[in-house]
Amino acid sequence: MQLVRSKAGFFLVLLVVTMLVCGCRSNDYQVLQSKESSAEGSNVEAGSKDDPASVTDSEAQADSSCQDVSATDVDICESVVVVYVCGAVNNSGVYELSSGSRIADAVEAAGGFSDEADREYLNLAMTVSDGMKIQIPTVDETRQLKESDDKADSTGTSANEDSGDHFVVTSEGEAVDTNKTVSNESDNKADSGNSLVNINTATKEELCSLSGIGESRADAIITYREQNGPFSCIEDIMKVSGIKDKVFEQIKDRITV
Template sequence: METKERIEPIDVEQPDPARAPGSVLQLVRARIAQHVRFHPREAFALAVLGLLLLTGAGLAYARARPAAGVSPPAVAVSSSASPAASGAANTIVVDVVGAVRKPGVYDFAQGARVIDAVRAAGGFLRDAGPQAINLARPLVDGEQIVVPKKGQAPAAAAPGGASAQQPGGKVNINSATESDFENLPGIGPVLAQKIVDYRDQHGPFRSIQDLMKVSGIGQKKFDSLQAYVTV
């Protein structure tokens, strides 16, 4: 009699549903969600922080941009003259002649006086007549200061601050005043007034000989004046 071999059943391990590929992904997601889950207070704090950061960035951007319609400040351009030009404008050039020790052309600053010009020229000579000129008068650029000797006709100021006295101590009859004419030999107040009136009516003298057209000045009077006058 044959004996049949008994076959024992083999237990086969069934796959765990939780370990299925789909289940593994779900498990991973669940655990990630547990780690990144925020408490409501933490979420609110993060939201506020983000809002503050955005607001700060917006303000910084707005400040960096120029306002609409507002041009950037213009750079001021200096229009002042150069130091050399400024220095030249403040310099007075005067010619000092006559009874001084060192006649010549001298430079002075604005506000200088006649006495400053005389000092620059070395001072008066012994035979100078300083009382004949106004030492306190301000200097005028380009003028000539004539220091007369004793007994010579004094220098006088003409209209505009220029000197009526010309080189050699002569008086310009077209710019002289009544006082200037009175300082000339043989000219008194009445005749000085006549000379000025004639000049006002007929215009500047063309030559010194025109003085003889003035009533009261004849050939003899003119001969005594011509060494002291010029045009």
């Protein structure tokens, strides 16, 4: 009986030792496997950082993004013009307008015409440019200009037909006559001084392109043609009221019949 108990105790001890040994080996294997997995992950991450191709691709994407942003900024700058609107408007000030805007758009941005504004003096369809000053005249201002022009016509002196040009000035300080159809090809030729103006066929706009000829004198020339027929020579233009020797000297090299 005692022998049986001894054998049972021996097997029990052996079983416990076996279980302990197997358990330790399993834990060691799991720890070793975990360490190997971590090492592989670290190697992959390090390889990704050290890979020149990966770094190059990232830099290229960043450069592309920067270039896209810069190009967008340039497009925005080129699509906007800044103008100064003053005079007979409700809210004088500096305004940003989209490229290709007209004087009418500038007036609208400035709150519209004031009550005393002469709404028909300027060519509202003229395209504005960056840095342009646009002064809307009052009715009194344009009336005074017309009276000055009429007085010059009656005395035969040279009228300052450009006296109203200061209402629109470019960023370079150059006055713009908005009463001329600047987009018209024939007007552009007359303005350039490379072509002659036929006083028998010229329109009012073409006549106004001549130095010393304002709207009143242009109307007088056209009226004279209608009543007396065409001019025989350029000197005949001095038969028109308000055009005398001084004015003729200014335009004789620019006119023909």
